[in-house]
Amino acid sequence: MSEHTQNKEHGSKPGGPGGGPRPMGFGPGGPGMMPGQKPKQFKASFKRLAGYLKPFRLQLGLVFMAAILSTVFSIFSPKILGKATDELFNGLMDKMKGVPGAAIDFEAIAFILALLAGLYVISAIFAFxxxxLMAGVAQKVVYRLRNEVNEKLGKLPLKLFDARSxxxxxxxxxxxxxxxxxxxxxxxxxIITSVVTLVGVIIMMLTISPLLTLILVLTLPLSFIVIALVAKRSQRYFKSQQAELGELNGHVEEMYTGHxxxxxxxxxxxxxxxxxSINDRLYQSSWRAQFISGIIMPLMNLIGNIGYVFICVVGGLLVTRQTITVGDIQAFIQYARQFTMPITQTANIANIIQSTIASAERVFELxxxxEESPEPVRPVVLSSPRGDVEFRGVQFGYNEDALLIENMNIAVKSGQTVAIVGPTGAGKTTLVNLLMRFYEVNGGTITIDGQNIREMERGxxxxLFGMVLQDTWLFNGTIKDxxxxxxxxxxxxxxxxxxIAAHADHxxxxxxxGYDTMLxxxxxxxxxxxxxxxxxxxAILADPSILILDEATSSVDTRTELQIQQAMQHLMAGRTSFVIAHRLSTIRDADLILVxxxxxxxxxxxxxxxxxxxxxxxxLYNSQFAATNKLTAG
Structure with missing residues (x-):
């Protein structure tokens, strides 16, 4: 097959001009989704996306272990740094008290700092x-997802692409x-790092002061309430944002190709x-999504600072009572900062996940x-196709309750040239779509050499067909390709x-x-x-058994048209040919004309x-002939 056919006739498409209202999109996430509409299957989409990670359980386990080790080594750092502070503080206090031989133990501090540097290096290695590992897992998952989407696009019926942007x-x-x-x-x-950090920090804080830990933990419920409220409100706007982005892409693509x-x-x-208009809707959805997700950071910082103030006040009192050292209170303050950081990161990630699940839901809807009806288990293969084509009682409609074709019966013998004529919207291109199985018949059968085409693989x-359409399709590549x-x-x-046969060589x-010119x-x-x-x-190079020509010479000048018609006569010799014609003067010599x-x-x-x-x-013929004479006389 040399070219993909499209419905061009008024009334021949289920969506678009002349064919009724166009569907607004795939399920709830289509371009027509109103801002504020929530996804219908958030949990199901999340679970399905997580299923793509199952084959990488081993790698994810190693990632988890590396994250734990990297985080654990970094978690010990404030505690060790606190020891250095204690050495420095104790030395200064001894000097101030006049203790004989009092001095700052710089060797001990240097050892502690060296140990601290080693911990940071080890933590960085595990983080790397x-x-x-995670980069490999992520790209393999997305690679599989892209392949599934690509394969799916090849299995979808033509009617879906006709009806969607x-x-x-x-x-x-x-x-x-x-x-x-x-x-x-x-x-x-x-997420892994944040969870491990949160657990590790709580453990380290408990070893320093259970009282201060309790004060800090009391801020958690307020943090979770903020996260839940923000995530709930932002999700619906993230979904709307992705939908509006799809509609904007569709508009830009249409306007660019048809500029x-x-x-x-x-x-x-x-x-x-x-x-x-579309851009404004996208702006409103994006603004709301980003604003709502953005306020989570200042809110979490506010909650963290409230806990920080309480810790400083209570910690100062504990230091004055000598129930805790200065180094420990310094370490605890650092842990307090580390404690709020994973919560803030988790809250931020929660919004990202909302957007991701919205995207996943749209991909899963696709x-x-x-899909197209499954291929036959034992497909018929025509080893030496002759080109006999027959329509027997064919019925078809783009909508089942509104049939476009009823009880069509056509018998075409091998080597015949069949011209299909009629006014716009008569169903000429639809007949070709059925013959190629771009659409399936609602009733009746279509046979080639006596074999039902539904018993053959679509490929x-x-x-068997070669196609030359009125709407040409060429891709970015050389003329030769x-x-x-x-x-x-x-x-x-x-x-x-x-x-040369197509008069294109010159x-x-x-x-x-020449032939290597890039288009x-x-x-x-x-x-x-x-x-x-x-x-x-x-089409000539494809050397097909059956030809489909849809006003193939409509875009060339008169001299070139004559040359092409001569080439077509040579090409059509011995082949079954279907010619969709609007100018009736070009199909006078057809073996069979279907009106x-x-x-x-x-x-x-x-x-x-x-x-x-x-x-x-x-x-129809006389009206065209009369119009031609009138134009010639004019």
């Missing part, structure tokens, strides 16, 4: 080891997955106004979307032969680097007609027989 899908695949990656990389180790049309119709102000089925997309194993000589050789993402560095020639060369209207084949026959019948086709 912890970060190194490209920007919203990209936001889930890129922004939300990156958000999960950053959290696993940074926040998970902080020429926007300028041609003077819709810049409307586009800017729409952008500002992963849980209904095998689509490999774009042509070879039709058959990746093709040699360079075969690519050139296909380009213009390619006039390009700066940009929009292929805007070549003309529309040249794009069409490349897609035709791609469609409102999803049904209302007439079929040759050009001469349909004209002689004097029906819908004759009226």
């Amino acid at each position: 080891f912890q970060q190194y 490209n920007g919203d899908i990209l936001s889930r695949v890129v922004n939300d997955v990156d958000n999960i990656s950053n959290t696993l990389q940074q926040s998970l180790t902080q 020429t049309i926007v300028k041609a119709f003077g819709r810049e102000r409307h586009s800017i106004k729409q952008f500002e 992963l849980d979307e209904e 095998s089925l689509r490999s 774009n042509i070879a997309y039709g058959r990746a194993s093709a040699a360079e000589s075969e690519v050139i032969e296909a380009a 213009f390619i050789r006039t390009m700066p680097d 940009n993402e929009e292929a805007s560095n070549i003309s529309q007609g040249q794009k069409q020639l490349l897609t035709i060369a791609r 469609m209207d409102k999803g049904s084949v209302i007439e079929q026959g040759t050009h001469e027989s349909l004209l002689a019948a004097g029906g819908f086709y004759a009226d």
Whole structure:
């Protein structure tokens, strides 16, 4: 298959213009979600995300041990530093009291400081080891998640992409997955370190003064209340922020790819106004999310300072009563600071986790979307396809309660050229979508060489077709690579032969680097007609059994059109061809013409027989002929 088809006809899509209202997004997190809406499955999403870490239990265990050792060595530091303070304080006090031979023991202080430096170095080594292991775990988890998302996108039906914003899908695949990656990389180790620090600090404080520890612990309930209130309020805004970001991405992508049309119709102000509206909603959600999550730090500092004041007052009284040393009170004050730090970090991480779970929920909603029907267990493979195509009693509707096609019966023999004509919205492109299994029929069967296409793998089925559409698709790469997309194993000589057959070789050789000329993402560095020639060369190179042509020559000049038609005649020889035509003069020689209207084949026959019948086709043809004569006379 050389190109992906899209629905272009009025009424042929379930969403968008002419096809009813577009769905607002995937479940509760779609672009249309109103600010303030809460996620519906926070616990389930958290548990599911945690499941991705299960294969790395050993590494996480080592990370946990490294975090414990790194934290334990750092926790002992204030206590040891307090000993140095005691040595210095006791020496000074002895001097002040006039104790004979009193002096400061600088050797003991130096030993203590050396020990302290060693503890810091060991703590840093374990911290490095912890970060190194966690980086590997985080990236492997995200690697697996990205692969699952990528595989899922390949299994989703075309109707989902027709009904969803490209920007919203990209936001889930890129922004939300990156958000999960950053959290696993940074926040998970902080959680472990914070918990170990909190437990270790409490133990060390108890060894110094249970009374001071009790005073500090009494501030914990107030801290937890603040964390719970802030996290609860910020979560809904983080979810709304991610949803609005997806809608903004979709708008920017649409406006960028269609910037020429926007300028041609003077819709810049409307586009800017729409952008500002979405951007304002994103601003409001982001501002609320960041503000609410941001106030947790000053609130936690306030609570910590209240406890700090009480400790200083009570500790000073204890020192005066000589029930605690100056070094111990210094160490305890440091521990008090360390005590509030992990609580503050945990509170901050709690907000990050809220945002991460919001992203995870959006990704899981994508992963849980209904896939295409499963492939057959024993698929039929056509080793030597002839190209006989038959529609038997086919029924189809984008909505089950509103059928677009009812009881369609078509029989096409191998090598025949079948033209499909009819007004916009008649169902011409829909017929091709059904043939390629981009959509599944609601009833009836479609067969190729007598085999039901539902009994064939989709990849095998689509490999039988070559497509040249009115809307060209080229990717960022060389001209040679774009042509070879039709058959990746093709040699360079075969690519050139296909380009010659499509009358594209001449213009390619006039390009700066010939076949190695790079096309940009929009292929805007070549003309529309040249794009069409490349897609035709791609179809020729694919050498398919069945051709689908959708006004393939509509974007080229008259002389090039004649050359392409000659190449097409050679290409179509011996192959079954479906030609979607709007200009009826181009399909006079078709073996069979199907006239469609409102999803049904209302007439079929040759050009001469349909004209002689004097029906819908004759009226359509004569109206075009009359319009052409009028334009010529004018």
